[in-house]
Amino acid sequence: MNISLNDLRKISVFQHATDADLDLILKNSIVRSVEEGEYFFLQGDEAKYLYVLVTGQVKLMQSNPNGQQVNLRTIYPWQMFGALGATRGEDAIYPAMAQTLECSTAIAIPSHFLRTMMETRSYLSFDLMNLMTTYIQELQTRYREIATNRVEQRIANALIRLAQQSGIRSGKDAGIELFFSRKDVSEMTGATVFSVSRLISEWERKSIIKAGRERIQILDPHALMQIAEGHKE
Amino acid sequence: MNISLNDLRKISVFQHATDADLDLILKNSIVRSVEEGEYFFLQGDEAKYLYVLVTGQVKLMQSNPNGQQVNLRTIYPWQMFGALGATRGEDAIYPAMAQTLECSTAIAIPSHFLRTMMETRSYLSFDLMNLMTTYIQELQTRYREIATNRVEQRIANALIRLAQQSGIRSGKDAGIELFFSRKDVSEMTGATVFSVSRLISEWERKSIIKAGRERIQILDPHALMQIAEGHKE
DNA sequence: AACGTAAATTGCGCTAGCGCAATGAAGAAG
DNA sequence: CTTCTTCATTGCGCTAGCGCAATTTACGTT
Numbered sequence A, B: 001m002n003i004s005l006n007d008l009r010k011i012s013v014f015q016h017a018t019d020a021d022l023d024l025i026l027k028n029s030i031v032r033s034v035e036e037g038e039y040f041f042l043q044g045d046e047a048k049y050l051y052v053l054v055t056g057q058v059k060l061m062q063s064n065p066n067g068q069q070v071n072l073r074t075i076y077p078w079q080m081f082g083a084l085g086a087t088r089g090e091d092a093i094y095p096a097m098a099q100t101l102e103c104s105t106a107i108a109i110p111s112h113f114l115r116t117m118m119e120t121r122s123y124l125s126f127d128l129m130n131l132m133t134t135y136i137q138e139l140q141t142r143y144r145e146i147a148t149n150r151v152e153q154r155i156a157n158a159l160i161r162l163a164q165q166s167g168i169r170s171g172k173d174a175g176i177e178l179f180f181s182r183k184d185v186s187e188m189t190g191a192t193v194f195s196v197s198r199l200i201s202e203w204e205r206k207s208i209i210k211a212g213r214e215r216i217q218i219l220d221p222h223a224l225m226q227i228a229e230g231h232k233e
Numbered sequence C: 001a002a003c004g005t006a007a008a009t010t011g012c013g014c015t016a017g018c019g020c021a022a023t024g025a026a027g028a029a030g
Numbered sequence D: 001c002t003t004c005t006t007c008a009t010t011g012c013g014c015t016a017g018c019g020c021a022a023t024t025t026a027c028g029t030t
Helices: A004-009 A017-029 A112-122 A124-150 A153-167 A182-189 A193-205 A219-230 B005-009 B020-026 B111-120 B122-148 B151-166 B182-189 B192-206 B223-228
Strands: A030-034 A038-041 A049-055 A058-063 A069-077 A097-102 A103-109 A168-170 A175-178 A209-210 A214-216 B030-034 B037-043 B049-055 B057-065 B069-075 B097-100 B104-110 B168-170 B175-178 B209-212 B215-218
Touching: A004 A017, A017 A069, A017 A112, A030 A038, A030 A168, A049 A112, A058 B122, A069 A124, A069 A153, A069 B122, A112 A124, A112 B122, A124 A153, A124 B057, A124 B069, A124 B111, A124 B122, A153 A175, A153 A182, A153 A193, A153 A214, A153 A219, A182 A193, A193 A209, B020 B111, B030 B037, B049 B111, B049 B151, B069 B122, B069 B151, B069 B182, B104 B111, B111 B122, B122 B151, B151 B175, B151 B182, B151 B192, B151 B215, B151 B223, B182 B192, B192 B209
Parallel strands: none
Antiparallel strands: A030 A103, A038 A097, A049 A103, A058 A069, A058 A097, A168 A175, A175 A214, A209 A214, B030 B104, B037 B097, B049 B104, B057 B069, B057 B097, B168 B175, B175 B215, B209 B215
16 A cells, blocks of 8 residues: 555645655655455454544444444544543543444554654644544534434434535535445434334335435435424424 | 632633633633523523632533423532533524523633633643533433433432532531432423423332422432342332 | 523423344355 | 345334423512
8 A cells, every 4th residue: 555645635624734744754654454244443452543644435434332333523534533641641441332334444553653743843743633533513503403403413414514525426416425335323422223214115106315235315405404404394 | 718729720711821810811801690590591591601610509501492302501609601512603693592500600711712711721722622522421321321221210320420529418416418409400301390390209119319499408319329230129 | 679581491292213033134154 | 055144124112302371480570
């Protein structure tokens, strides 16, 4: 795997970095590939590295003592993950697990190395804080949603959010394609697979979406947004 | 209101600051007092300041378009709030509102001033990142809870968390006193006031807690933890 | 002490959404 | 082509928790 400096510049946290800095980061990092369904790290592992995804897809999940899981977010190429341990001291642990949805490759940057770099490069701290801030705001919004909205609205919202992050415009029939299973969506919204399936079916009947196996195609985004806002029927 | 440097040192974000730095911060800040029930800032306001609470109590809430509210967290003296705007550019807005639970005083530090300071003082960035990280982890945990746990468990958890953050050991009867209304608890857990009230009553019958108006006294923390973990009866 | 206001309780009905089980459909593997 | 596995659907019953309304209780005020 050959990674250029221009590639690294795509990472929001490194957008203000100098070539020399990027080079230094690259030289101190290693590249890891992980098979589909396997993990970059597990919840509770020592947070020795933070990662930047190069290819593939990774989902961050947290599980409770009973093993029930919630999907915190999905990571796409050139996004950073596992960064929470970077700022903490040496004994930090990952608060979530990172599982690949397909065979994936990522750059693993030693946490202590990034910490050292941040001491003298304030732009790095700022960009990382910006990332954290964005993440906090998204989490707060999702928390509010799950606390105040009905399942229907939450699922609609999740689909809209996914469409923005990873939707593929499928030209001819003017739909946005998402590659997620019902289980994925249920874990993102805190609903059951059954409820998700029922609603997907209902929306398909109304031709708001077109559903397939591990595939959802949004035909009428506007109708979805209506549902997300709680307009009944 | 006279604030000493030693007071400022109580703030986790300033724990590594030099006296000169603290002095500079203090000189560039103003002190604001806000009556009970009033706001330091509203959701959507321009984030010109970040605050450090000196006296009183402030709750951070977010509301959705229909006006339903969720309580994100409660702030106690010497904690920082409204800091998300500090790292963002000039046009940042507060993603939540800060309402006082009692007459409160806070130091208002201009966001741009802190940003300038952080450029040359990496310890500040680190400490602020630490705060953000803690906050993200707590939010993730609460998100998981609300997605996977029943109301009963969530309320038990909320009480336990409140006891750790702000509980007052009331000597003779060996209980931990909390000063929150049923409504507060309901907004923290995403349940209704009614459900909270019903469960509080039930737990009082089982003498796990002792309830009063805007007051909850935990008598048997162990039983509460059992409930929080989902052990039925 | 009497009054007014806001918080809390409780009963009752209802429904959104869960949980299970049975069945069907779509890929993957051989 | 057949078989296996995984994902998805759908019907049915059930219950946790919401929502409303009617009281009751606690506290601050005058």
